[in-house]
Amino acid sequence: MPDHRRPYRRETEERRREDLIAAALDLVAEGGLHAATVRAIADRAGVTPGLIRHYFTSKEELTRVAYRRLMQRMTSDSAAVLLDAPDDPVARLASFVAASVSAPVADPVALGLWAAFLHDVRRDASMRAVHTAMYLDFRDMLQGLIAALPRVASDAQLRTEAIACNGVIDGLWMEGSILAEAFAVGEIIAIALSATGSILNVDLTSAYKPDRNIP
Template identity: 80%
Template structure:
């Protein structure tokens, strides 16, 4: 008998995590069609058969990977809130800037996200994942807006959140797809001005960049 490939047993969580990460890496690099079962397995350091041991199908893996991606993007945007200033306007300003700056705004991230858009339209499970994460992000934004010292109706609060989310998403998209079309810091500055204009507050003045770094 020829020598069989040696291997180590790992926990289910670890293996699933590795496979998900490998899948996302490959989609980011080469699009959905580059994330083949064999390529994912190789990237994760296992053999192709193992994928079907942890996921019922490739479609299953795809769904889980998308969920992980969306989680990560929301988390990265929210990270700036931890340890930041307490002032409501400053918190909102920091959140807005973080949402259109790396690592959230990033060419690779956009390509990654776009790869799943069609599946979201077509697959009900994917759409559910998308809706939940989209609303989570928007509600987080709405919470920040609601904390501002200005009285508004619930209806206005909702449309303000949708509008601000729109600017953020749009600028995130354009700045990420065509980074060379904008000057350094131009997109974050425009984001602050626009969101401020929509909410009728001076967000630019409220912005407090992270000073923990030298």
């Protein structure tokens, strides 16, 4: 069996903490939550099990932080396209929608991690709080992009539209992550733009310029 432990080296406090989070995510991706034991996490990170307590009060806290990191990373990857997106609000929304159903956001490993954590989200109130906060972060970002569209809409309408568009994005993200080979190149993006555009009565398909943005 290959030795996955990280080589020992002196690290800053923050770097060592990040190594523990990365080790936990690696183990969950490979074998589910039950594989991410304290000893396995420590071995993977190249530290002693006792050192984990220096950075986290419990394995459960480390699990919550790891889940938050996963969700933050996916939201950040979706939002990264906005840095170079054009000023036009329709084009910005189109770029964001496309990024949210494309690599690196759409990824079988990320989907497997998300699914593995869902058991704890259902049974643990603290994990549910993390899930709620991360869901709202993404949905609020999406709602802000929708609100910027050149049209009149009430707050209630914007909220409803953001929920609906988020549902479309989530579903296509899951399908594209787990069965990428079942779709033609660009098909998931095209469906996402068409479906969310229909909800908003906006032509996102024409506004999307992959040569200027992503992916």
